Amino acid sequence: MALSPKLIIQIPWDATLSHNFEFTYTGNQVYANRLIIKNNITNVTVCDTKTTSFQMYAPIISNLLSNGITYNAQLSVFDINDVESPLSQTIIFQCLSTPIVTFTNLVANQIIRNSNYNFTFSYTQANGELLNEYQIFLYDSNKNQLSTTGILYANASSSLGGTLSGFSDNTQYYARITGSTVNAVSIDSGYVIFSVDYIAPENWSKLVLENTDDGMIKISSNVTLITGTVSPTPAIYVNDTKIDLTANGSKVYFDKDFNIANIVGFKILGQKFIPYSTIAEFSNGVNKIEVKYMLGTFTVGENQQAYFVLNAYNSYACSRICSTPMAVPSDSQEICISVKRVSNIFDLSVTLE
Amino acid sequence: MFFLNYNSALGYTHSADITPTDIEDITYVSVSNQICDELFISKDANSFNQSLPITWDSNTILDAKFEDSLIAGNVSLTLAQLDNIRIKYREVNSYDWVIFSDIPIKVASDLIFTRFNRFCSANTTYEFSISTMLNGVEGSIMTNTIESNFDEFYIMEKDSGYHGINIEITPTRNQTSSIITPLDGKYPVVIYNTEMNYDSLNVKGMFIQLVNNEFDKVGAWKYRDSMKDFLLDKKSKIIKYSDGRCFLVAITDNVVEDSSQYNAEGYTLMDFVATEVGNYADTQMLYDAGLVSINTDYYY
DSSP states (O other): OOOOOEEOOOOOBOTTSOEEEEEEOOSSOOOEEEEEEEETTTOOEEEEEEEEOSSSEEEEOTTSSOTTOEEEEEEEEEOTTOOBOOOOOOEEEEBOOOOEEEESSOOTTEEEOSSEEEEEEEEEOTTOOOEEEEEEEEEOTTOOEEEEOOOEEOOTTSOSEEEEEOOOTTEEEEEEEEEEETTOOEEEOOOEEEEEOOOOOOSSOSEEEEEOSSSOEEEEEOOOOOBOEEESSSOOEETTTEEEOOSTTOEEEEOSSOOEEEOOEEEEEEESOOTTEEEEEEEOSSOEEEEEEEEEOOSTTSOOEEEEEEEEEOSSOEEEEEOOOEEOOOTTOOEEEEEEEETTEEEEEEEEO | OEETTEEOSSSSTTTTSOOOOOOEEEOEEEEESSEEEEEEEESOGGGGGSOSSOOOOTTEEEEEOOSSSOBOSSSSOOGGGOSEEEEEEEETTOOOOEEEEEEEOSSGGGGSOEEEEOOOOTTEEEEEEEEEEETTEEEEEEEEEEEEOOSSEEEEOSSOEEEEEEEEEEEEEEOOOEEEOOTTOSSOEEEOOSOOOEEEEEEEEEEOOEETTEEOSTTHHHHHHHHHHHHTSOOOEEEEETTSOEEEEEEOSOOEEEOTTTTTTTOOEEEEEEEEEEOTTOHHHHHHTTOSBOOGGGOO
């Protein structure tokens, strides 16, 4: 048996797992093989095992080697007469513990409330093996692949992750990360199931569609973008749900991106109104409607009462209406002022919330 | 009567009534001198019988909730948070979206738009979506579904199209192969050197415009003349039929008119050959064909 077998170069694997060293051999039928593994630094032999097998691989048991160590290996084979072949050429390999890849912003059964999601993940490897490339896959509920981020390369300057889009509402998906390290160790996060729920059904839509019967679909947008301005800045919010405009001269105004052709009505929900001041104003640059908060004593000897006044000015007249007087509210009492106009007549009502 | 510019109760029966006051085109609204929880403005008087918060509907003009922002529209965005609106569509129960149009947003009024999609098949329910984008990243998405239906036949480009009736489409599925005859064998060897697998269509029919749901017989010849230029403009087109068939094609032969029945109210048929050049539901192919408007900075 003058021929020597050839050991196939080994991708690093986790030494806590069993492993097979595959080889090729073109001589007589193989009846056994002998695998010799040495520490590549000290050249101390850690394995010299003869295995009786027709198979073209030499198995090694788990935990025989240690992760993070570089080894070299040679192999010989035996024929039916137990004649040993020359040793193969030496290959050098590493054992590395299994990399751990975990989504950092996705847990099983999480609900994603959007049609797209930027999946981020962490990568750790105990022996300092660096991540080279990865892909994030999207699967349907039957684990059929739907889309992928494509191959992304890891680098130190950017976080690990990628965006997948096109999720359907009320649908279940799986996400999975696969990839490889710089030494070709495979990584796999496994399948992580999640659900998508991003649009609550509503009768009125921001996206209006119409089949025009002449072969076209008419697409109209009802998206409205209005942003107010606060003066002075910055805005002072109360519990992130209200805005404090009680400072002298403080107000929020809206003066662009909308037009009220003919005002029908408005509602204001507020509290801590400043007496005798204007709490709301609507103007077309010439004429205006204003709402004031007032205090007054309507019966001799009784306490003061609160009421709201609406003045609607135009070029020739002022319409003034008042709300029914009520007990002066505390600063924490919310009041809803509702104004509606029917046939140019304003109606003002006030309710305690 | 008016006194000091106020309606006063000094005379007439109805002088104490509230003065009708008409103030139009309000463009400025402010709130002040309070801790304000919400400001809601509507065109619907009935909505004022409801308690706040009131769901935004087609009558809502402005709704400021002051939840840590001054946003008063129906999306939780400011103009600084989006620079593009993307329209996509797909058949219901399919996964892949077709990007139909990217609309750059510079001012808030850009968000009020109308577009026409001419590429939807008949007898098919589609899901359309508009999604906000900033720097190429899609944000919130709004979707709606519609069933696409139409009669007879249309041939469409991005901004124009023509209507046909009594159409006969004869599709031929094409492939290419070579037959090699070996010297020493009884049977030839067939070699398929390409992956070609496409339809060519022979289309014949009457092309006439629908005006107010009636066929415009008088202007039919002008319509056909215009259509000839359309067919020969060397641009890719979508052919779609009322049974649901749809093709992305290029016109690859001459356009022929058959006026043998012309004495019957000018009845003239047109005949042309179209060759399938791509998948009508593939964004990249539609883009390459010049049929969709995509911001290439945002399309990979």
